Amino acid sequence: MARTPAPPSPRGIHLSDGGCGESVPAPHGKGPGTSRTHRRATSPPALVRLLWFRLGRETGRVPSAVPVAGSGRVDCTFCRLIREDAARWVAHGPVACAFSPLDPLAPGHTLVVPTRHYADVFDTPPDVLAATTALVQRVAGAMRAALDASGVNILSASGPGSEQSVPHLHLHVVPRWADDGISTWPTGRSEHHVAGDPGARLAELLAGGQHHGG
Structure with a gap:
């Protein structure tokens, strides 16, 4: 049954419903990536419209993450980009790295991810999360210094129901200017x-020492 797109807000940016994904660069030499966007039919648009990346194989859309037989690890789109050194790098370190998406929401839009595979904020060790967010701060500072951005949006989704597309923790750092004509607020x-x-309820749980997904 065909879906009827919800009316977009003026110049707003919309998040697709579950399963649709990030805009990521095509591997070098593979030609441009393509994208597919789905919108929710009934609920209001949320933070940001993200585009689905296809690897261009004849068999159609490649799963965003698949188990690697006998290795005990998961191979996702971002892991392949990092392993094959196929991204348009902004920064590349042993714990966290940053690269440009294929279809940026704004000039300088950057994805920041842990270099190793961690599915989401619940799965990521605190030290890795700290290093990843530290790189987010550095990227944001570079946007202000190099691009004259007046601010940034930091956008992320983690876990079922959040509309996370690629199961590898990632944070979008989107530079903003007062006259840029977009809105990322729900x-x-x-x-x-609840x-x-x-x-x-949250305060009681945290006071009891439970954290990082319980």
């Missing part, structure tokens, strides 16, 4: 309800 509110005071 235009609606969640329809999910019993009691959500903030108090």
